[in-house]
Amino acid sequence: MRPTQVIFLVLFPTFFLSLNTSCAHNRSHQSTQNAEAPSPQIFLRPGPAFESETFQARWSGPVSEKDKIRYLLDRIGNSRQRFFRNGNLYDGNKARQWFLFKISRYVKDAGTAQSFVDRVATFSMKTGEPYLVELEDGKRYPLGSILANELAAFENYLGAIQNFPAGSLPQLRPVSVTLFPATATSKSRTSR
Numbered sequence: 131m132r133p134t135q136v137i138f139l140v141l142f143p144t145f146f147l148s149l150n151t152s153c154a155h156n157r158s159h160q161s162t163q164n165a166e167a168p169s170p171q172i173f174l175r176p177g178p179a180f181e182s183e184t185f186q187a188r189w190s191g192p193v194s195e196k197d198k199i200r201y202l203l204d205r206i207g208n209s210r211q212r213f214f215r216n217g218n219l220y221d222g223n224k225a226r227q228w229f230l231f232k233i234s235r236y237v238k239d240a241g242t243a244q245s246f247v248d249r250v251a252t253f254s255m256k257t258g259e260p261y262l263v264e265l266e267d268g269k270r271y272p273l274g275s276i277l278a279n280e281l282a283a284f285e286n287y288l289g290a291i292q293n294f295p296a297g298s299l300p301q302l303r304p305v306s307v308t309l310f311p312a313t314a315t316s317k318s319r320t321s322r
Contacts, residue, residue: 172271173279174209174222174263180287193288198243198281202251203229205280213273214262216254247277 179185189201207226212219215228232250233240239249252274253260261273 171279172265172276173283174205174211174276175266176208176210178205178280178283178287180283186291189288190291195242198284199233199240199246201284202243202246202277202280205277206251209263210266212264214264214270216257216259243281247274247281251277 189197203226206213206229207222209222211222213222213225214220215225220228229251232255233246236250236255240246251261252272262270263273263276264270
């Protein structure tokens with residue numbers, strides 16, 4: 131094999147991936163042009179109450195995937211943020227009600243907390259547009275990425291709390307997670 135062939139073979143997959151990514155980006159560009167890429171430390175407000183005794187008492191026992199979904203729904207419902215779905219504005223309670231309806235309709239898409247984030251709370255199944263949340267700084271972020279932060283921090287807390295004796299509280303900081311843009315480009319996503 132000649133050196134030019136090797137270079138082509140090495141560069142071709144990268145070029146193909148960048149083409150594929152740019153096509154997906156163009157399809158969702160209109161809906162996400164005002165959305166910022168969130169940093170790993172961004173959470174809904176008020177922040178998680180990991181240090182509270184009430185929080186520890188509620189989550190000290192076994193926690194199922196449904197419990198994790200309930201936790202995320204509570205975080206949405208109790209937040210002071212503004213949520214955007216298909217260009218319409220909702221408060222936290224209305225957004226929570228919408229996700230409860232969506233879960234009841236697409237139960238198989240919410241079998242785990244991660245699948246809830248990825249398949250239910252990231253994009254509109256009708257339009258493929260990502261759900262957005264506006265934080266106090268006035269910037270809009272993809273809700274799926276924010277919920278990925280929430281879920282990672284909660285699972286980190288659950289892992290840490292099991293190693294502490296009853297009545298003691300671990301000192302936790304939010305965990306860093308890798309965030310991916312909340313874009314929906316699959317035809318199967320928009321067919322529902």
